[in-house]
Amino acid sequence: MNVKEYIASGILELYIAGSLSEKENEEVHAAIQKYPELLEEVASIEKAIVILSAAAKTNNSYSFADIQHQLQDNTPKIIPITKSKTNWSQLSGWAAAFIFGSVLIYTVIQNNKLKTQIATDKQQLEEQIDKASNSLAEAEKLIEVFRDKEIIAVPLAGQKVSPNSYAKIYWDKKTNSIYLDAKGLPEPPKGKVYQVWSLKLSPLTPTSLGTIDTFTADVNKIFTIDNPNESEAFGITLEPEGGSASPTLEQLYTLGAVSP
Structure with a gap:
């Protein structure tokens, strides 16, 4: 695998945002476990999301209280409205994606463990049922033998x-x-x-x-x-x-x- 090309493809961002299919999530998770560079990149992306999310909460200089103050002032004033260069809704989405992505990573790992355990339990149950069926058949055969007058x-x-x-x-x-x-x-x-x-x-x-x-x-x-x-x-x-x-x-x- 070309790690640099893999990082540049943007798949890690989609992975963190939870936009991949279950199969793709598993493939990316496996790649992250195999290549330390990918794990570092994921950590870097998540850190950036945290920083941006915090900025979205602290840098909004024009609040509802400011608007209320302007309405209470009888002097006609024009309230300047400036368009933020930052797409806060997108940043909020990234923050939510970060939380979801972190949970997703944990969930994928736990799901893999659960699937393995379910498969093991299923195999053991099938073996027990098969063994019980064989034991029952053998028991019935023995009962017939013991009751046979010619035995x-x-x-x-x-x-x-x-x-x-x-x-x-x-x-x-x-x-x-x-x-x-x-x-x-x-x-x-x-x-x-x-x-x-x-x-x-x-x-x-x-x-x-x-x-x-x-x-x-x-x-x-x-x-x-x-x-x-x-x-x-x-x-x-x-x-x-x-x-x-x-x-x-x-x-x-x-x-x-x-x-x-």
Whole structure:
């Protein structure tokens, strides 16, 4: 940008007077923020307006009191009327424009902040609505699953390492999936995850169904897990992040057999 040409264009005066469109105001405001010379020029213009406005109030030498005095004097006199070289109405307009322009600058800044905040709030609200809708759909699906007579419910009791722990598995053989309600498990320590196992009992053969990596973040603690196995029991162990090839029996938190 050629700053001198920009100043000479008169756009700064129009900006201060509030005669620009909202888009032009924003563009000029951005330019003022970018170029210190423009900010100095705006300050200079505003200062001139203040000085001229003050002059308009103090330099009018012929007042209403003078006219009243002339009317009360019986001696015929000609009241000299001189035309001021200064356009006081224009100066008054500039003074008002200065006040308006100052408010406008502040308003534009505040409006920009408000627009940003509104956009942020709108995005957050949309995300909350979307999340709530998804949660509602998931809740309705779970209710249908839990009420299905063909769903196999398998309670998992706490074991030696954590006697107070408990969980429950709802096994849908039609879809080869289980719904694990893990609300009764404590928060895993840092660097550890829960791993779910499908078990065959004779001989004892564990098959990993994966780790619950989102346990801490999930509020409801209900997880959907694929299970194509002919499971006879289910267990949950605490393992290092990434899981283990075989269950760490010393860290067996819950265990439950499928009812025949």
